[in-house]
Structure formats: C-alpha cells, structure tokens
Amino acid sequence: MEQTRDTDLPAFDVRGLTRTYGAGHTAVHALRGVDLRIARGEIVVLLGPSGSGKSTLLNILGGLDRPTSGEALFNGQSLSQMNDRALTTYRRAHVGFVFQFYNLMASLTARENVELVTEIAAHPMTPEEALALVGLSDRMDHFPSQLSGGEQQRVAIARAIAKQPEVLFCDEPTGALDSATGRSVLAVLDDVNRRLGTTVLIVTHAAATAAMADTVIRFADGQIREITRNPTRTPPEGIEW
Ligand SMILES: Nc1ncnc2c1ncn2[C@@H]1O[C@H](COP(=O)(O)OP(=O)(O)OP(=O)(O)O)[C@@H](O)[C@H]1O
Numbered sequence: 001m002e003q004t005r006d007t008d009l010p011a012f013d014v015r016g017l018t019r020t021y022g023a024g025h026t027a028v029h030a031l032r033g034v035d036l037r038i039a040r041g042e043i044v045v046l047l048g049p050s051g052s053g054k055s056t057l058l059n060i061l062g063g064l065d066r067p068t069s070g071e072a073l074f075n076g077q078s079l080s081q082m083n084d085r086a087l088t089t090y091r092r093a094h095v096g097f098v099f100q101f102y103n104l105m106a107s108l109t110a111r112e113n114v115e116l117v118t119e120i121a122a123h124p125m126t127p128e129e130a131l132a133l134v135g136l137s138d139r140m141d142h143f144p145s146q147l148s149g150g151e152q153q154r155v156a157i158a159r160a161i162a163k164q165p166e167v168l169f170c171d172e173p174t175g176a177l178d179s180a181t182g183r184s185v186l187a188v189l190d191d192v193n194r195r196l197g198t199t200v201l202i203v204t205h206a207a208a209t210a211a212m213a214d215t216v217i218r219f220a221d222g223q224i225r226e227i228t229r230n231p232t233r234t235p236p237e238g239i240e241w
Pocket residue numbers: 021022028029030048049050051052053054055056057
C-alpha cells in the first residue's frame with residue numbers, strides 16, 4: 001500500500017465537529033456539525049456574525065477547548081483524543097495565538113515579553129529575530145505602555161511566532177485598532193505566512209480582511225455557510241475598509 005506522505009496531509013481535517021455549552025433548556029449549541037479541511041501554508045479568514053461559533057472553532061483547533069462530538073485532526077493526529085498533557089504539548093510546540101487585546105506583560109520590555117516564550121520553546125528564533133520580523137528592531141527595549149496599539153500587537157505577533165509554530169491563530173487581531181494600523185498588523189501576518197510558511201487562521205468581523213486570504217470561511221449559527229477561495233491574495237496594504 002502506498003504510504004501517505006506527510007506533506008499530503010492538510011493542516012487540519014475537521015469532521016462533524018459539535019460544541020455544546022451547558023445542558024437541557026439552557027444549552028447553547030455553539031458548533032452544530034462543522035466539516036472542514038485547511039491546507040498547510042494557507043491564510044484562512046473566518047467571518048460571521050457575533051455568536052456564530054468562530055472563536056469556539058478556533059479554540060478547539062488551538063487545543064484550548066474540546067469538542068462535544070466529532071473530530072479535529074492536526075497533521076493527521078486527533079486532537080479530540082489527546083489527553084490533557086498531549087494537548088498542552090501540542091499547544092506549546094505547534095501553535096501560536098494572537099488575541100484582540102495583546103496580553104503583554106506590562107512590567108516587561110518587548111524583548112522580555114518575547115523571551116518568555118523563547119526560553120521554553122524547543123526550536124525558537126531569538127527574540128531579536130522575531131521582533132525584526134515584525135518591524136520592531138528599534139523598539140525592543142520599550143515597555144508596552146511606551147508602544148502604540150499596533151506596535152503592541154506586533155510584539156504579540158513576535159511572541160507568537162518566536163517558537164516557530166506551524167499554525168498561528170488570530171482572534172480579532174485588528175479589533176482594537178484603527179484601520180490604517182489594522183492594515184499594518186495584517187501586513188505583518190501576511191509577511192509571516194510568506195516568509196515562514198506558517199498556516200494563519202484569522203477570525204474577524206472586518207469583512208474586508210477576506211481579500212488577503214487564500215480561503216474564506218463564512219459562519220452562521222454554528223455552521224459553515226460558505227467556503228470560497230480567492231484566485232489571488234490582495235496584499236493587506238491594498239485592502240479598503
Ligand atoms: N464558555 C461558554 N459558556 C457558555 N456559552 C458560551 C461559552 N463560550 C461561547 N459561548 C456561546 O457560544 C456561542 C458561540 O460563541 P463564539 O464566541 O464561538 O462566537 P463568535 O462567532 O466567535 O462570536 P464573536 O464574533 O462575538 O466573538 C455564543 O452563543 C456564545 O454565547
């Protein structure tokens with residue numbers, strides 16, 4: 001039998017995924033059966049109204065939450081069947097997170113915030129390399145309070161990519177930023193994807209972000225309503241908000 005080459009596997013293969021919070025009358029069906037394949041090295045943008053289940057899906061794929069039923073495979077391995085220890089190892093080794101509100105340590109400089117990750121990662125780049133990639137070489141010794149919102153988000157991206165994750169999960173990465181700053185943050189994500197080959201998943205309310213994606217997933221009511229592919233990616237600098 002011909003063996004499946006690793007490179008043929010999608011980054012994620014999601015089958016019949018459901019996630020229900022609570023039970024009985026008060027149960028919330030956040031995911032109602034999601035089937036999805038995400039190819040490696042793509043930028044994927046997830047759009048959908050508030051409460052449609054986007055963050056729930058991201059959290060399950062990122063190993064922060066578990067499905068109620070169904071399966072999510074990463075590189076052919078079932079996240080759903082991993083025990084807590086294996087899921088922690090998965091998060092540490094393979095995925096980076098970027099959230100709306102940067103979550104930087106206020107008492108540490110940009111470099112020290114990134115060091116928190118590089119000190120425990122298996123194959124990290126240096127904090128200097130990570131900060132250079134996001135264009136912050138000249139701000140490494142600044143504290144978060146001395147940086148703009150966009151710069152703080154770039155530090156958060158540097159921290160997320162410093163361990164060289166295969167996947168970067170971004171939940172509303174531009175949600176707290178004005179449009180020009182948001183575009184520059186998206187340009188950093190695009191650059192990371194091109195240079196490092198990182199698979200990037202972006203959850204956003206900003207529908208225009210879809211133009212920078214390879215694949216656009218539209219969510220509604222806990223289900224995928226539509227998956228479209230862009231024939232070409234629009235550079236974030238050219239996106240109109
Ligand atoms: N921990 C939780 N306990 C109970 N219900 C939850 C929990 N987390 C999410 N939900 C509910 O699950 C549904 C999906 O939430 P989710 O955060 O995934 O949506 P979303 O599409 O990311 O929304 P938004 O765009 O507002 O962030 C919502 O109805 C939400 O209230």
